Amino acid sequence: MGIADTSIAAVAAVFSGVAAFASWKTASEANRTATAVAQIERDRWHKEMTPTVGLAVTNERGRPELLVEFNGPAPLGAINELELSIRDDRDRSGDRTLAGGATPEERARTIWGPFRLSPHIDGADELGRSAGTFSLTHGEQRRFALEASKPPRWYEGAEGARRWQGEYQHTPLRVWVVCRVDGHKSWKLTADLITNGMTPEWVQAH
Numbered sequence: 001m002g003i004a005d006t007s008i009a010a011v012a013a014v015f016s017g018v019a020a021f022a023s024w025k026t027a028s029e030a031n032r033t034a035t036a037v038a039q040i041e042r043d044r045w046h047k048e049m050t051p052t053v054g055l056a057v058t059n060e061r062g063r064p065e066l067l068v069e070f071n072g073p074a075p076l077g078a079i080n081e082l083e084l085s086i087r088d089d090r091d092r093s094g095d096r097t098l099a100g101g102a103t104p105e106e107r108a109r110t111i112w113g114p115f116r117l118s119p120h121i122d123g124a125d126e127l128g129r130s131a132g133t134f135s136l137t138h139g140e141q142r143r144f145a146l147e148a149s150k151p152p153r154w155y156e157g158a159e160g161a162r163r164w165q166g167e168y169q170h171t172p173l174r175v176w177v178v179c180r181v182d183g184h185k186s187w188k189l190t191a192d193l194i195t196n197g198m199t200p201e202w203v204q205a206h
Helices: 003-048 104-108 157-168
Strands: 053-058 065-070 078-086 115-117 134-137 141-148 173-180 187-193
Touching: 053 173, 053 187, 065 078, 065 134, 065 173, 078 115, 134 141
Parallel strands: none
Antiparallel strands: 053 065, 065 141, 078 134, 078 173, 115 141, 173 187
16 A cells, blocks of 8 residues: 555544544434433423312311312322421521520421411321321312411410410411322422411412
8 A cells, every 4th residue: 555545544534533423422412402302391291290289278167277189180180199297487497596595406396387287186296297198189178187386485474375376376377288199200389378267268389
């Protein structure tokens, strides 16, 4: 092979390598694009399938109750696992601990709001913070007993109890709702509920 032939072969090899790299780069970019598009579609579908969970506080049976119902989307059929918990009026986990004041444990054990779930009733825990996991089919409704939240120890005596009640008399009941459906990622929703009406005022968790 002469010098010219060798040079031509070398140039051809270079061009072949460049072409192979360009092809690999194009395929790699196409794969990344396809993955991104697929993720966007999955996120869109997950958002569209967000369970429509209605919640309300009612006193229509002479005592406060929390109503929870599943209204769709119909293709979901049912919420296989629904976790319900009472939110505080704000996050106190980062509050400073002062001498003689509330400890982090005391703050965590206090329901900072107007109501708690009635402990040990309808699957509620001992604090009245969370209800046991339950399921709801499309159109089904569940009721949970409520009672006034308990003031912490530093709200002392009858005056402290009145002050606690006054602070939360006109504030909403805040709740978390975690929904799990087979074949889908979970959803964590929240709602702020009016508490001083005789009839339920429904709010959709979002």
